[in-house]
Amino acid sequence: MQSLQTIKQRLRSVKNIGQITKAMELVAATKMRKSQEVALLSRPYAYVALEFLANLSRVSVGYMPPLMEKRPIEKTAVVVVASDKGLTGSFNSAVFRAFEKYVAVQPLRMDASTTTYIAVGQKAVSYLMRRGETIEQSFVKFGDYTNIEEVRPLADYLISGYLEKTWDRVLIFYTNFRSAMQQDVVVRELFPVTFEKLKETAEEIIPQTGKYAAEGHGALFQTNTGATEKEYIIEPSPEAVLRELVPHLIIMQVYHIILEANASEHAARRMAMKNASDNASDIVDDLTLEYNKSRQAGITKELTEITAGAEALS
Amino acid sequence: MKLGVYSLKNTCYQGEVKSITCRTSAGEITVLDHHRPLLSVLAPGVIKITDTDRREHYVPVASGFLEVMQTNESRCIIDQI
Numbered sequence: 001m002q003s004l005q006t007i008k009q010r011l012r013s014v015k016n017i018g019q020i021t022k023a024m025e026l027v028a029a030t031k032m033r034k035s036q037e038v039a040l041l042s043r044p045y046a047y048v049a050l051e052f053l054a055n056l057s058r059v060s061v062g063y064m065p066p067l068m069e070k071r072p073i074e075k076t077a078v079v080v081v082a083s084d085k086g087l088t089g090s091f092n093s094a095v096f097r098a099f100e101k102y103v104a105v106q107p108l109r110m111d112a113s114t115t116t117y118i119a120v121g122q123k124a125v126s127y128l129m130r131r132g133e134t135i136e137q138s139f140v141k142f143g144d145y146t147n148i149e150e151v152r153p154l155a156d157y158l159i160s161g162y163l164e165k166t167w168d169r170v171l172i173f174y175t176n177f178r179s180a181m182q183q184d185v186v187v188r189e190l191f192p193v194t195f196e197k198l199k200e201t202a203e204e205i206i207p208q209t210g211k212y213a214a215e216g217h218g219a220l221f222q223t224n225t226g227a228t229e230k231e232y233i234i235e236p237s238p239e240a241v242l243r244e245l246v247p248h249l250i251i252m253q254v255y256h257i258i259l260e261a262n263a264s265e266h267a268a269r270r271m272a273m274k275n276a277s278d279n280a281s282d283i284v285d286d287l288t289l290e291y292n293k294s295r296q297a298g299i300t301k302e303l304t305e306i307t308a309g310a311e312a313l314s
Numbered sequence: 315m316k317l318g319v320y321s322l323k324n325t326c327y328q329g330e331v332k333s334i335t336c337r338t339s340a341g342e343i344t345v346l347d348h349h350r351p352l353l354s355v356l357a358p359g360v361i362k363i364t365d366t367d368r369r370e371h372y373v374p375v376a377s378g379f380l381e382v383m384q385t386n387e388s389r390c391i392i393d394q395i
Contacts, residue, residue: 041322041323041324041325042322042323044318044320044325045320045321045322045391048318048320048389048391049391051389052353052379052381052391055381056353148322231350231351232351232352232353233350233351233352233353234352234353234354235338235339235340235343235352235353235354235355236338236339236340236354236355240339240355241353241354241355241379244355244379245355245379248379255322
């Protein structure tokens with residue numbers, strides 16, 4: 001049995017750690033609640049925006065904005081969205097694992113000449129560096145409750161890269177917020193813009209349960225699956241509308257992705273910290289028990305020694 | 315017809331309406347029931363929504379887009395001021 005002193009020391013340090021993780025848990029919980037609200041409130045908008053884009057991608061208006069051009073895929077830009085700070089449990093590693101898995105089964109060649117890496121978040125930067133990839137551009141320190149102006153540089157960068165044909169495809173690895181307990185890593189193809197991809201994305205962003213679940217939206221995408229009805233009056237002219245709408249919708253998508261990732265990060269951190277403080281309190285219990293036992297053992301030992309001494313004298 | 319007005323922060327309006335009057339970059343328009351499918355860019359201004367009880371709602375917009383679908387539904391996504 002360990003000495004009283006060492007047990008006491010360990011007990012004290014475990015208690016301290018427990019206090020810290022508890023505090024972090026509470027902070028993360030508050031942040032989660034807020035960022036979740038922002039993410040969820042922007043969902044109807046994101047959903048409608050996606051649908052706009054999906055409809056447009058199927059309308060033949062005789063004008064194709066350069067952003068919606070279809071061209072053979074040769075070069076890919078990979079965007080990995082992770083957190084800036086650690087202590088988020090499996091949040092970051094889940095994204096990286098999904099990325100590894102995707103690369104492994106990738107039919108297209110993905111090497112230095114055809115792939116550009118863009119990192120969002122400090123952890124993504126260090127992960128890609130460790131993997132030995134060259135990072136073309138990194139974006140760090142998006143605020144906890146991002147606004148659209150903050151993500152504009154990222155969106156603009158992706159758009160201009162596509163227009164300049166630096167890449168023909170943009171893949172984004174990020175975490176979608178399902179619930180406080182569950183976050184899924186999703187791969188989203190931002191470019192090229194295709195109807196199928198958009199539909200997929202829209203289905204992904206609608207939560208299955210809870211107050212933001214499908215009802216309000218569920219039917220919308222299905223009404224549009226018929227290929228015939230696409231006769232829009234577009235005012236003032238298709239060019240003018242598309243020139244404004246398409247970049248706007250792309251920015252929206254990027255914004256939404258960052259919001260989701262943010263909410264997921266806080267949820268993941270909260271869970272991790274909750275586990276940590278639970279563990280700490282378990283350890284505290286065990287150590288207290290051990291401490292008391294060892295104290296009792298000491299007392300018993302002393303008593304026996306006294307009685308033994310008394311007996312020897314008599 | 316059914317209308318949904320969505321901004322990034324919230325859903326500004328959702329429900330049955332009689333008419334929507336808004337400024338687009340091509341001029342002011344009013345959309346009534348069974349309008350032809352339309353897609354337009356909204357200019358800064360106010361969207362006036364008249365619901366089925368003839369009550370009027372106003373939503374200010376900085377920019378946005380309006381879509382009218384064949385299914386007698388329309389939707390706006392807007393940036394609020």
